[in-house]
Amino acid sequence: MVTDEDKVFKALADASRRQLLDRLRQQGGLTLGGLCEKYDMSRQAVTKHLLLLEAANLVVTVKRGREKLHYLNPVPINEIYMRWIGKFERKQVQALFNLKEALKESDYDKT
Amino acid sequence: MTKPELVYTTYIRTTPKKLWDAITNPEFTRQYWGGNENVSDWKPGSKWVHVTGDEERAIRVTGKVVEIVPLKRLVLTWADPADEADVSRVTFEIEPLEDEVRLDVIHGDFKAGSDMVNRVSGGWPRVLSSLKSFLETGAALKAAVCGASKHSNKAAAAANVAA
Numbered sequence: 001m002v003t004d005e006d007k008v009f010k011a012l013a014d015a016s017r018r019q020l021l022d023r024l025r026q027q028g029g030l031t032l033g034g035l036c037e038k039y040d041m042s043r044q045a046v047t048k049h050l051l052l053l054e055a056a057n058l059v060v061t062v063k064r065g066r067e068k069l070h071y072l073n074p075v076p077i078n079e080i081y082m083r084w085i086g087k088f089e090r091k092q093v094q095a096l097f098n099l100k101e102a103l104k105e106s107d108y109d110k111t
Numbered sequence: 112m113t114k115p116e117l118v119y120t121t122y123i124r125t126t127p128k129k130l131w132d133a134i135t136n137p138e139f140t141r142q143y144w145g146g147n148e149n150v151s152d153w154k155p156g157s158k159w160v161h162v163t164g165d166e167e168r169a170i171r172v173t174g175k176v177v178e179i180v181p182l183k184r185l186v187l188t189w190a191d192p193a194d195e196a197d198v199s200r201v202t203f204e205i206e207p208l209e210d211e212v213r214l215d216v217i218h219g220d221f222k223a224g225s226d227m228v229n230r231v232s233g234g235w236p237r238v239l240s241s242l243k244s245f246l247e248t249g250a251a252l253k254a255a256v257c258g259a260s261k262h263s264n265k266a267a268a269a270a271n272v273a274a
Binding site: 004028029057060062064069071073074075076077078079082 | 114115116117118119120121122215217235236237239240241243244
C-alpha cells in the first residue's frame with residue numbers, strides 16, 4: 001500500500017522536482033509554459049514531474065479561464081515536520097538552522 | 112478576481128459538517144488555531160473576528176463575511192485590525208470525497224505593497240496541518256498547537272517585556 005507520506009517522499013526524492021517546487025515558492029501561479037521557461041527539461045518531462053507532485057499534494061492547481069495555474073502546497077511538508085519535531089524542540093531546531101544560515105552568509109571563512 | 116497568491120489544499124478524514132464546525136465554531140478553532148477563536152454570526156455581510164481565546168480577547172484579524180454556503184464555501188475579507196484598509200480575501204472550499212474531505216484555502220487579493228502575504232504564508236500550512244490532526248486524531252492536537260495555552264502566552268509576553 002502506498003501511503004500519502006510515501007508519495008510525498010517519492011516526489012521529493014528527485015532534484016528536478018525539488019527545483020520545480022523552488023520555482024513555485026519564488027512565484028506562485030505559474031502556468032506550465034511559465035514553469036518550463038528557464039529549465040532544460042522538455043515540456044513532457046515537466047508535465048510528468050508535475051503529475052507526481054500533484055499526486056503527492058505538493059503542488060495544487062487553480063483554473064483561471066483557459067489557464068491552469070500551479071502553486072506550491074507546503075501543507076504535507078508541515079505534517080512531516082510536526083510528526084518528528086516536537087513542540088519544545090522547534091525553537092532549538094530553528095536556532096541551529098539560523099546559525100547555519102548566518103555562517104553560510106558570513107564572509108568569515110573567506111578571509 | 113486577480114490571480115490568487117496563496118493556495119493550499121489538505122485532505123482530511125472527516126465529514127463536511129465536522130470540518131465546517133472546526134472552522135466556524137470558536138470552541139473548535141481555539142483548539143488547533145494557535146488558541147484563537149473565529150467569532151461571527153456567519154451571515155453574509157456580518158463582521159467576523161479572529162480573537163485570542165484568553166481573557167485578553169485581543170483581535171488578531173478582522174473582516175466581513177462575503178459569501179457563505181454552509182458545509183461548502185466560506186469567503187471572508189481579512190485585515191489586520193490596526194490597518195483595516197490593508198484588506199485581502201480568504202476562501203475556504205470544502206469538497207466531500209469518497210472517505211475524506213478536501214479543503215482548499217485560497218488567500219488572495221492582497222493590496223499592492225502589503226506585507227500581509229508574507230505574514231500569513233508561514234502560518235497557513237501550520238494551521239491547516241494542525242486542523243487536520245485535530246479532526247483526525249484529536250490526540251495529536253497538543254503537539255500541533257503552537258504556544259496556544261494561556262500559560263505559554265503569558266510566558267512569551269513576559270519574555271518580551273524582559274527583552
